[in-house]
Amino acid sequence: MAALRTLNVDLGERSYPIHIGSGLLGQADLLAPFIGGQQVMVVSNETVVPLYMERLLPGLQGFQVQQVILPDGEKYKNLEVLDQIYSALLRHRFDRTCTLLALGGGVVGDMTGFAAASYQRGVDFIQVPTTLLSQVDSSVGGKTGVNHPLGKNMIGAFHQPQVVIADTDTLDTLPDRELSAGIAEVIKYGLINDLDFFTWLEQHIDGLMARDKGLLAEAIERSCADKAAIVAADEKEAGQRALLNLGHTFGHAIETGMGYGAWLHGEAVGAGMAMAARMSHELGWLSEADCDRIDAPLVKAGLPTRPPSGMTPQQFLELMSVDKKVQGGRLRLVLLKGIGGALISGDFPAQALRSTLDAFQQ
């Protein structure tokens, strides 16, 4: 068994550990200390259950365990499917001392977290992320929620898990496309504020894509550490936490414009980061060489570096104006002054955005 790596996310009384390693599913000693009551509701989806539910359950022996199995996919991340979790909790008479456990990717984690935040005004939850994307991103930081037909992640809450368990064995069954989507978020951490990590990724991108377990564990740990540091400094996204949205404003527009699920979140973020880089270049903040350097690992990871050909600049402008990063009518974007030098800015000529979008249209 590989060594267990443990990170602590430092949020005062809401602090929690992230355990990363191989063979962690089913280890009761990693779970039991974080379960306050007797009732545990495992929330998962129809794809993950046949792969990992049996491996998880020995870790919950002695508890009163129930399951709710959701349909698989971003398009089910809505209020209607969320209600299936509430109904299961109420049908089984789960009380305020219960714990929800999310076994799955980002959609399962986000929905389970929001159900936990809002069931009886808040109960405990545990994240067991089974995709690379959720291991490096959505299981860290306490953002939970569901989509609305008029905007992604528009309904939700900040709610921190008790513990996160990232078992790298679950990546064995991950489809190639989802591995790539996870790599997009890994690359993001390098771009934001960790040039060392970005350089490491340039060297190891092929090994990561070949699913080298040691390299993956290292990438997950460094990504979580980078994210945890940013979240610890700004839990409720009053300021610097918004750096984590690099590529996301463009990316959300792509996801909404194409319909949820057509592009994976990580794919949209990949294209979104390439677009943010090009716009930074347009503003004179990033060299042409750095743009190319950013594109290179994205391409090696099989990620798009441009928006879908069907989307027009006008569509982008409309979709981006409902994004959460709009404050007081002004669009704020995460842009780059060099690799590892991300910043949040609303202080750019509208023309810079427009010509970036036009350039990708050609």
Place this chain on the structure above:
Amino acid sequence: MAALRTLNVDLGERSYPIHIGSGLLGQADLLAPFIGGQQVMVVSNETVVPLYMERLLPGLQGFQVQQVILPDGEKYKNLEVLDQIYSALLRHRFDRTCTLLALGGGVVGDMTGFAAASYQRGVDFIQVPTTLLSQVDSSVGGKTGVNHPLGKNMIGAFHQPQVVIADTDTLDTLPDRELSAGIAEVIKYGLINDLDFFTWLEQHIDGLMARDKGLLAEAIERSCADKAAIVAADEKEAGQRALLNLGHTFGHAIETGMGYGAWLHGEAVGAGMAMAARMSHELGWLSEADCDRIDAPLVKAGLPTRPPSGMTPQQFLELMSVDKKVQGGRLRLVLLKGIGGALISGDFPAQALRSTLDAFQQ
């Protein structure tokens, strides 16, 4: 214009004032200091809008105001109707700096508060309660949420308002039955821990029912002060805050058993308090004379002092077992050791509950 009474609810950085008095609706100086951005969404219902919307709006001059008008009634306090608020916010492109303003009774307040707690993971809100019940109860303490077909208030969040404005003029148009329902909660504060206030209520119950403005303002202020003190000591209901649920476990069973809306919340709480008193007597904690003393103002306020004749003890036991006050499988109730001496207890023989329910059956 009557004197403005102001109470402060002391919750650290989440502290907020409650203003009580006549002619407060439409006073911009009470609202503007508590609105952070430019966008204000007034949430109300089809009954309240024709009565008070025009009186409110001058208080919001200079802001970008939109309205969403919900159907009136407890049966609409659900996820589906909540979605109308989210949709209105998104349609009008409201961002994270927006403020939601609840103009109406407890249902409007609870739903608006939960929409504010969960829209973009949390925005500001203001309570302008227009019923006696919401002025003394649901506008104080930050409990927000919606019902689920399987249980009342099962989905929600703790989210404190920026300010509460209780204009006693809005009570002029309150139906008699809703005035009574509000009085039930007023009596509750006396019973919990304020024998002085209960004695004052015994003397003034007729004047309150005759809608004497001065007496109503006094009753609202004392009720809010009592509730604010309990909430300040225990914001998230880890312990003593549960005292506020006196009469509510029985009451929720009545509301669920009869179908939401058949009995008003305050009516169910009135009967619930009489039932809690009888059970306390059954346990030897409360004299027969005190039971009668508790029933008297309830009767004068036109409130029920016994459960609906159609409900069986078995139905009560089943419905009470899904209540939020159940912990680790044990039902906890708020009971009375004397008037003004409420306590939370799970330490009673099951037979005491059963024989109380049986006694009311006859």
